[in-house]
Amino acid sequence: MHELSVVMSIVDIALEQAAKKDAVIIDEIELDIGCLSTIEMNAFEFAWKQGVKRTILERAVKKVNRIKGKGHCSDCDHTFELENLYDACPFCGGYLIGITAGKELRVKSLVVS
Template sequence: MHELSVAMGIVKIAEDVVEKEKAKSVDLIELEIGTLAGIEFDSLDFVWESAVKNTVLEHAKKRINRIKAKARCVDCDTVFELQHLYDSCPECHSNFKGILKGKELRVKALEII
């Protein structure tokens, strides 16, 4: 379960921002996570409380924006949503595609106090 290390990395980012801005804590953290980022959202929720205990994020609200995956077919130029990385183009059934979005994993915003 790598979600714990991801959560701890998010804590580190928040702590660095709080230190840099000379704040006390974080009121809200907003994350953007793509559906192809390899994150199990339930697992991240499960480990979150343990990861943020006794940190600047302990009392922060967490908001996750899920980014739906999209790709562009290399053969017919169709843009389509993906459920899985191996999904083929719905128009020409080609497996050759470029991922446009869905692999994001970033801290979008922090509201600090």
């Protein structure tokens, strides 16, 4: 359940940012969560409900951008969509793959008032 730690980090970041704007409520929060980021979304949703309770994030509309995994093959120089960390390069079958997208875990923006 590292998702709860992740949610608590999001809450910390959001509250800190809101305080800097003297905001009393967070209306919206936008997150980037990559598909290769080890976040299980069901666990995340469960943790979210608990984590935002009695904070100014409690009623915020949450928008999650799921960013697809992308790999770059060091052998054949192709870039492609990567669904699993153990997938081979679809062009040459190699495994020397650098991940170029999909690991994101980011608070992108807030709407506060």
